Amino acid sequence: MSGGTQPLTAHGAEPWTVLRLMLWSAGYLEEKGVERARLDAEYLLAHVLGVGRLQMYLQHERPLEPGELDAFRPLLKRRAAREPLQYILGRQAFRDLDLEVGPGVLIPRPETERLVEVVLAWARAGRRSGLTGLDIGTGSGAIALALLAEGPFEGFVATDTSPDALAVAARNRDAQGMGERLRLRSGSFLEPVAPGECFDVVVSNPPYVAERDRAALAPEVAEWEPAGALFAGRDGLDALRRLVADAGNALRADGLLALEVGDGQAPAVTDLVRDCGVYRDVAVHRDLTGRERVVTATHAPDAHG
Numbered sequence: 001m002s003g004g005t006q007p008l009t010a011h012g013a014e015p016w017t018v019l020r021l022m023l024w025s026a027g028y029l030e031e032k033g034v035e036r037a038r039l040d041a042e043y044l045l046a047h048v049l050g051v052g053r054l055q056m057y058l059q060h061e062r063p064l065e066p067g068e069l070d071a072f073r074p075l076l077k078r079r080a081a082r083e084p085l086q087y088i089l090g091r092q093a094f095r096d097l098d099l100e101v102g103p104g105v106l107i108p109r110p111e112t113e114r115l116v117e118v119v120l121a122w123a124r125a126g127r128r129s130g131l132t133g134l135d136i137g138t139g140s141g142a143i144a145l146a147l148l149a150e151g152p153f154e155g156f157v158a159t160d161t162s163p164d165a166l167a168v169a170a171r172n173r174d175a176q177g178m179g180e181r182l183r184l185r186s187g188s189f190l191e192p193v194a195p196g197e198c199f200d201v202v203v204s205n206p207p208y209v210a211e212r213d214r215a216a217l218a219p220e221v222a223e224w225e226p227a228g229a230l231f232a233g234r235d236g237l238d239a240l241r242r243l244v245a246d247a248g249n250a251l252r253a254d255g256l257l258a259l260e261v262g263d264g265q266a267p268a269v270t271d272l273v274r275d276c277g278v279y280r281d282v283a284v285h286r287d288l289t290g291r292e293r294v295v296t297a298t299h300a301p302d303a304h305g
Contacts, residue, residue, distance in 0.1 A: 016069060019060035021045060025076055032080040035218075040085050041076070047089055048072045082219035094142045096149060099172050101140050104164030106229040108142040112205050114287045115260045116146045118294045119203055122256050123151050130154045133201040134250055136189060136243065137161075139229060141169030141182065143203055148181050157199070159185045159192045162226065189239075190246045201256045202247045208262040210236035236262055240269050248278040251299040258296045266292035273297045 014020070025041035034040055046053045048071045064072075078088050084107060086092040092101045094108040095116060101107055123131060129152040135144040138158035147153050160166050166184050173182045185192035209230045214222055221230065232239040240259060247257050257279065261269050266284045273282050279297035287293035 015063040017061050017063055018045065018049075018056055021064060021069075021072070022056070022060075025072075028076065029080055032082070033219075034079060034082070040079055043085060043089065044075045044079060045072060048075065082223065084220045084224055087224065092140070094140075095146045097142065097145055097172075097176065099140050099142055099145070100168055100175070102164075102168060103224065104162060104226055105168045106139040106165075106205075106225055108140055111287050111291075111293050112143065112260055113146075114285065115203065115205060115258060115294050116143060116150070118285050118296060119147060119201060119256065119258050120151045122258075122296070123153075123201075128152055128200070131200040132156065133203060134193065134199040135159070136202065136204040136247075137206050137229065137239075138169050138184070139165050139205075141172045141184075143205060144182055145172060145176055145178060147201075147203070148178055149176065153181075153201075155181050155183070157183050157185060157193070159187055159189075161186065161188050161228065165226075165229075189242055190250055193250050197250065198252045199250055199255065200252055201258065202243075202251050203256075203258045204243055205260040206239035206243055207232040208236045208240060208260070208265060210234060210262075236265065237268060237272075240265070241272060244269070244272045244276055248276065248299055248301070253299060253301055255299045256296060257299060258294060260293060261295055263291055266295055269295045 022041050022045055026038040029037035029041055042053045046056055048068055075088055079085060086101050086107045087103055090100060090102060092099050092108055095113050099108060131153045133147060133153055133156045135156055135158040138144055138160050141158055144156040144158040148156055158169060166186060169184055173179060207230050211231055211234055240261065243259060251257060259269065270282050270284060273279050278299060278301055280300040281298040283296050284292045285294040
């Protein structure tokens with residue numbers, strides 16, 4: 001390891017205590033451009049020690065065993081190579097869920113929690129129950145599982161084109177005890193939906209990053225997360241165009257279409273929804289940072305623009 005600090009080995013005049021290793025590792029990650037260097041170092045070390053982050057501070061002067069250093073070293077190197085922390089730990093929190101994630105699966109983000117909140121608010125406002133939903137591009141299964149756990153949904157169908165994502169979603173489904181309520185299907189957009197099969201909600205966090213914005217992404221995203229879950233053509237709207245055009249075929253009358261969108265895309269997406277001619281009550285919802293993040297609309301087959 002570089003950076004003008006002594007090598008991270010089990011030998012040396014000064015022992016590697018928990019606190020000393022945290023501080024050294026934070027400096028090392030910061031040199032490599034990691035944004036939350038101290039926090040990530042703490043998460044990695046807590047993972048190796050099998051304790052919570054706060055618990056580590058109760059034993060900050062404890063020297064680490066050689067085996068603990070040996071276990072920690074490769075994890076730190078992976079993070080220094082800008083592999084996402086979530087892939088290294090294999091977990092990501094999403095609302096009340098603790099989900100498995102890994103390479104080949106988009107990491108669930110707080111923005112998508114807002115998408116879940118919007119759908120839950122719609123369901124509760126209408127005092128609805130026994131709902132069914134379709135989650136297109138499910139990834140880890142985060143959206144469908146959160147809605148099943150928190151909302152009045154009796155069942156969901158979740159689709160993805162990635163075998164890796166579907167395998168992870170299946171394990172998350174089973175870990176949450178949702179085996180009978182979440183059906184996973186392989187395919188693109190609405191291809192896995194049977195003719196005449198309709199749902200109360202169609203929800204999606206589709207790829208919406210423009211190809212021209214690839215260079216602006218952090219290495220953790222651009223070099224590690226699946227490109228198929230990120231990029232959607234030159235303007236980032238390719239997937240959203242198809243979803244808007246096709247989703248009505250899988251929605252019951254008065255059903256909800258709910259889409260996560262990228263920064264600055266909400267006006268274009270709302271225009272797409274209105275121009276489709278089968279929706280009413282088109283609305284835009286902001287996330288916690290104030291960005292327009294979710295577009296919703298009510299399916300109205302007899303609507304005329």
